[in-house]
Amino acid sequence: MNKMELAGIKLGFALTGSFCTFEQVFPQIERLFLAGVEVIPIVSERVATTDTRFGTAEFWLTKLQQITGKKPLTGITEVEPLGPQRLLDILVVAPCTGNTIAKIANGISDQTVPLAVKAHLRNERPVVIAVSSNDGLAGNAVNIATLLNLKNIFLVPFGQDDPLHKHNSLVAKMELIPETVQLALDGKQIQPLLISH
Numbered sequence: 001m002n003k004m005e006l007a008g009i010k011l012g013f014a015l016t017g018s019f020c021t022f023e024q025v026f027p028q029i030e031r032l033f034l035a036g037v038e039v040i041p042i043v044s045e046r047v048a049t050t051d052t053r054f055g056t057a058e059f060w061l062t063k064l065q066q067i068t069g070k071k072p073l074t075g076i077t078e079v080e081p082l083g084p085q086r087l088l089d090i091l092v093v094a095p096c097t098g099n100t101i102a103k104i105a106n107g108i109s110d111q112t113v114p115l116a117v118k119a120h121l122r123n124e125r126p127v128v129i130a131v132s133s134n135d136g137l138a139g140n141a142v143n144i145a146t147l148l149n150l151k152n153i154f155l156v157p158f159g160q161d162d163p164l165h166k167h168n169s170l171v172a173k174m175e176l177i178p179e180t181v182q183l184a185l186d187g188k189q190i191q192p193l194l195i196s197h
Contacts, residue, residue, distance in 0.1 A: 005182055007036030012088045012120065013068075014113045017046035018095035018132035019054040024174035025094050025130070030067050031178050040088065041065070041072040044100070044113045048074040076115050083119030090185055091120040094130030094156065094177055098140040101133060105143035105150075121152055126184040130156040130177060136170025144170070154184040159195040171197065 013029055015022070033039050041064040049057050064072050073079050082088055093100065093113060103114040117127055129147060133140050137160070147153050156172035157180070173195055180190045 005035075006032065006178070006185075008038070009036075009181075009185070010038045010040065010087065010089045011181065012040045012042055012082065012091040012116060014042035014044070014091065014093045014116055015047050015060075015064075016044040016093065016095060016097045016100045016113050017050065018097050019047075019050075019052045021095040021132050021171065021174060022054060022060065025177075026063065026067070028094070028174055028177040029064070032181070033067055035178065039068040039070070041068050041070055042079060042113060042116050043072045043074055045074070045111060048072070073116075074112065076112055079112055079116040080119055082116055083122045086123050088120055088125065090126045090128065090181060091116060092128045092130070092177060092181060093117065094128070094172065094174060095132035096129045096172075098133030098135050098143075101129070101131065101140055101147065102143045104129075104153075105146040124152055126152050126154055126187070128154050128156060128177065128180050128184050130172035130174060130180075131158045132171050134166060134169045136168060138168040154180060154189050155193060156180045157190060157193050157195045159197050161197045173197070 109115040109118040158170050158172040161171040183190045
């Protein structure tokens with residue numbers, strides 16, 4: 001990725017509670033920042049308050065602030081201005097859990113990240129979704145299909161991360177987030193969309 005291609009872009013980066021993928025996601029936030037992107041971090045209520053075996057909420061919030069130089073937005077009132085003030089060129093949701101996918105696909109904006117998406121989409125600007133869902137090929141398959149048909153929604157290439165043991169699980173190839181962002185800014189979906197892990 002050429003540094004000049006993304007320099008100066010204002011990008012919201014929203015994380016939801018697929019904590020097991022954070023180790024793959026955080027290097028991509030750093031890549032974007034080092035490419036000259038102004039990264040505005042956003043986290044779901046779960047990320048802001050939940051300690052897991054993958055790290056404490058405080059650990060991840062601190063790491064986000066260290067990478068981006070900005071305090072993460074953690075509540076509905078903090079992300080609502082993204083729309084009317086047209087604060088972002090593009091918004092990334094990575095990892096995007098099945099719960100958040102379902103909310104976005106069905107127009108439900110009762111939590112921080114879905115509201116950030118709704119607020120940003122009102123400006124007809126791109127949103128990049130990096131799927132991370134244990135039921136991506138089950139209950140959430142219809143919601144992923146809905147996202148594929150929505151204007152200004154672009155998906156990071158994804159596939160079955162463990163088809164032998166978790167038949168319905170889908171996870172995006174997180175290292176393709178910057179490349180997906182680059183193409184989404186031009187209104188293009190990165191291809192191929194379906195990949196093998």
